[in-house]
Amino acid sequence: MSFAFALPPFRPAWDYWRGLLQPGWSPYGNTARIVRRAPAAADSETLWLRPFRRLGNWQPGQHLTVGFELDGRRFQRSFTLTSLPGETELALTVRKRAGGRFADWLEAAGSGARLSISEPWGGLAFELPEAPQRLLLAAGSGITAAMAQVRAAAARGQMAGLGLAYWVRERAQACFLEELHLLQARFPEFRFRLFLTGDTPVAGHEADGRLDAGTLAALPADPRGAEVLACGPQGFVARVEALLREAAARVATESFTPPVLLEPVSADASIALTLARSGRVLSIPAGTPLLAALEAAGLKPEHGCRAGLCGRCVCAKPEGVHVDLRDGSVHPEASHALKLCVSAARSDLRLDL
Amino acid sequence: MPATAPALLTGERLEAFGAELDALREKHVRDLGAVDARYIRRVRHAVRWTEVVGRLALYAAAPWPWLLWPLWCFGVLALAVSKILDNMELGHNVIHGQYDWMNDPSLQGDRFQWDHLCPADWWRQTHNHSHHQWTNVRGKDDDIGYGLLRIFPEQRWTPFALGQPLYAALLAVFYQTGIAVQHLKLGKYLKGQRPWREFWVEARPLLRKLPWQGGKDYLFFPLLAGPFFLPVLLGNAAANLLRNLWTFVVIFCGHFTKDAITFTPAQVKEETRAGWYQRQILGSSNIEGGPLMHLMTGNLSHQIEHHLFPDLPARRYADMAVEVRALCARYGVPYNTGSLPKQFGEVVWRVLRHAFPSRPHWVAKTA
Numbered sequence: 262m263s264f265a266f267a268l269p270p271f272r273p274a275w276d277y278w279r280g281l282l283q284p285g286w287s288p289y290g291n292t293a294r295i296v297r298r299a300p301a302a303a304d305s306e307t308l309w310l311r312p313f314r315r316l317g318n319w320q321p322g323q324h325l326t327v328g329f330e331l332d333g334r335r336f337q338r339s340f341t342l343t344s345l346p347g348e349t350e351l352a353l354t355v356r357k358r359a360g361g362r363f364a365d366w367l368e369a370a371g372s373g374a375r376l377s378i379s380e381p382w383g384g385l386a387f388e389l390p391e392a393p394q395r396l397l398l399a400a401g402s403g404i405t406a407a408m409a410q411v412r413a414a415a416a417r418g419q420m421a422g423l424g425l426a427y428w429v430r431e432r433a434q435a436c437f438l439e440e441l442h443l444l445q446a447r448f449p450e451f452r453f454r455l456f457l458t459g460d461t462p463v464a465g466h467e468a469d470g471r472l473d474a475g476t477l478a479a480l481p482a483d484p485r486g487a488e489v490l491a492c493g494p495q496g497f498v499a500r501v502e503a504l505l506r507e508a509a510a511r512v513a514t515e516s517f518t519p520p521v522l523l524e525p526v527s528a529d530a531s532i533a534l535t536l537a538r539s540g541r542v543l544s545i546p547a548g549t550p551l552l553a554a555l556e557a558a559g560l561k562p563e564h565g566c567r568a569g570l571c572g573r574c575v576c577a578k579p580e581g582v583h584v585d586l587r588d589g590s591v592h593p594e595a596s597h598a599l600k601l602c603v604s605a606a607r608s609d610l611r612l613d614l
Numbered sequence: 615m616p617a618t619a620p621a622l623l624t625g626e627r628l629e630a631f632g633a634e635l636d637a638l639r640e641k642h643v644r645d646l647g648a649v650d651a652r653y654i655r656r657v658r659h660a661v662r663w664t665e666v667v668g669r670l671a672l673y674a675a676a677p678w679p680w681l682l683w684p685l686w687c688f689g690v691l692a693l694a695v696s697k698i699l700d701n702m703e704l705g706h707n708v709i710h711g712q713y714d715w716m717n718d719p720s721l722q723g724d725r726f727q728w729d730h731l732c733p734a735d736w737w738r739q740t741h742n743h744s745h746h747q748w749t750n751v752r753g754k755d756d757d758i759g760y761g762l763l764r765i766f767p768e769q770r771w772t773p774f775a776l777g778q779p780l781y782a783a784l785l786a787v788f789y790q791t792g793i794a795v796q797h798l799k800l801g802k803y804l805k806g807q808r809p810w811r812e813f814w815v816e817a818r819p820l821l822r823k824l825p826w827q828g829g830k831d832y833l834f835f836p837l838l839a840g841p842f843f844l845p846v847l848l849g850n851a852a853a854n855l856l857r858n859l860w861t862f863v864v865i866f867c868g869h870f871t872k873d874a875i876t877f878t879p880a881q882v883k884e885e886t887r888a889g890w891y892q893r894q895i896l897g898s899s900n901i902e903g904g905p906l907m908h909l910m911t912g913n914l915s916h917q918i919e920h921h922l923f924p925d926l927p928a929r930r931y932a933d934m935a936v937e938v939r940a941l942c943a944r945y946g947v948p949y950n951t952g953s954l955p956k957q958f959g960e961v962v963w964r965v966l967r968h969a970f971p972s973r974p975h976w977v978a979k980t981a
Contacts, residue, residue: 270826277662289719333651335717570924571742572711575724588640597722598714
């Protein structure tokens with residue numbers, strides 16, 4: 262029920278009262294309630310969410326962006342859905358980084374708290390879900406993307422030829438171990454190996470060492486001719502590409518680095534600015550105010566005072582790091598209200614223009 | 615009126631003054647958080663609940679207005695409070711982008727709509743840009759007399775000005791409409807400088823909002839009362855009138871008091887950020903009062919602080935005022951503040967005095 266029922270002047274009041282009487286309703290997108298939480302590993306937790314409105318069609322392995330409020334500000338974080346599309350509850354397994362914003366929020370939130378949620382987007386998937394050779398490589402929190410594929414394959418009974426290699430530092434950090442063992446017992450053709458980089462392997466399914474030419478032989482399935490999906494930190498994904506691009510039939514990778522950890526570029530570097538509405542990509546100097554840079558590129562964004570006062574040049578920034586030139590403050594988070602005239606880029610940016 | 619112009623800060627001293635204000639701004643930007651978020655949401659609760667209470671009281675009183683007129687008056691008052699809070703502490707401040715840092719789409723400056731005839735987009739242009747950037751610069755800031763009143767002796771006198779006490783009174787009564795049409799610069803059409811057919815194109819956003827905005831208070835809600843249409847309609851009109859008068863008083867006190875100064879475009883041509891700060895202080899005046907006064911004026915009682923930091927949450931102005939005032943005293947920059955009767959008395963005097971030919975006693979000079 263998202264049709265615009267209320268006429269314009271009644272709109273603010275309508276939004277207010279409906280939001281009050283029907284918790285979870287929002288004119289600005291979907292929300293979800295946390296119905297269950299359980300620890301998934303030493304530093305990870307699984308959340309089960311019940312969305313207010315049903316999600317549209319989505320595929321296993323897609324991501325969900327959640328919005329939450331901490332200290333008066335709304336933040337967004339993206340996670341891979343580990344539940345399958347038919348289920349009523351959405352499952353997310355999140356790594357709780359010490360001092361991380363979402364971890365802080367979860368600490369205070371308890372069960373029953375609400376998050377705003379996006380529609381599922383992006384994600385990795387096998388081109389041929391029944392292919393005889395499929396290899397999943399996951400490092401750290403990249404396991405969620407791999408787990409979505411494992412569960413989808415198990416639900417369809419297509420576990421033959423599927424292998425999963427999972428890297429963690431210590432055994433206690435590994436998520437889904439119990440479930441993976443159960444799956445192995447149910448589907449003997451499913452091969453799984455846990456690589457420990459900071460612990461000594463004990464059990465038969467465990468191995469040690471980082472991914473390199475030496476550990477290739479220890480992979481649970483032969484990567485030659487296989488379709489390989491890899492998810493993990495940037496360094497890991499880059500190693501997978503370098504090692505397997507030649508041998509494998511197809512390598513698809515995904516890596517996610519939280520925006521707060523992105524390294525801001527210096528003011529004289531040039532960055533890629535993506536304009537979301539037109540799809541144009543511009544290369545602009547990082548030091549110049551975005552409004553001036555856009556104008557230099559021949560665009561005419563709406564603007565007013567050029568001093569950060571009037572708010573007429575405000576636009577949304579879904580991705581990237583920007584700096585407010587008035588006080589030099591760096592803003593790594595997604596924002597609804599970036600002022601073009603007094604902001605400059607500090608990383609590749611995406612703007613809703 | 616002072617015999618001489620206040621000595622304006624220049625050069626290094628002006629820049630040092632500006633740097634201290636920048637530091638004050640930064641201190642508050644760093645401190646933004648849950649308290650500010652909770653505050654503005656409470657204001658929104660107050661706007662919504664007072665509106666419902668006011669409208670219900672009007673409905674309850676409508677069948678027997680001669681008997682229940684105190685209830686009717688209460689309804690009018692509650693509805694007026696709702697509209698005043700919506701326009702000032704909520705709408706005006708949110709549209710300035712004061713709460714953009716929250717990233718909450720319902721409190722975002724570029725999409726907020728208020729219970730006011732003026733389309734929020736126009737307001738961002740006439741108010742946020744023209745008025746705030748060009749505060750009290752003659753020919754740039756249209757808020758100086760709204761192209762209708764002669765408030766400063768530097769404005770050219772014509773016999774038209776003789777009638778301005780009447781125009782000012784009418785403007786106060788129809789202040790909402792006045793603000794809504796300000797964007798259109800009606801004078802240009804009346805003087806034949808622009809053809810009327812352009813007017814109908816320019817006015818489209820207003821003409822689109824007008825039937826809904828007017829229809830709400832003067833048709834929809836009265837019709838809900840059925841046979842008691844009239845008492846409800848009159849109640850809504852009275853609430854709108856109270857809102858108009860109050861906002862007129864507050865806003866006129868902000869820039870048109872006795873010691874407020876205007877500038878020429880040439881004076882501000884080479885202006886630095888520090889110079890802009892100084893102009894905001896010299897062109898604005900505060901109203902003294904308690905927390906209730908600050909809330910009901912949308913903190914425009916701290917007009918000076920609002921003009922220095924228009925994009926910071928207004929609830930912080932009271933704290934900032936202490937520091938700004940001390941800073942002004944230290945640098946010898948006049949800080950214009952006074953009680954509401956004093957400040958409004960000066961405004962009334964200006965409107966009456968400059969209806970007649972007058973000459974500036976002094977002209978503010980930079981350097």
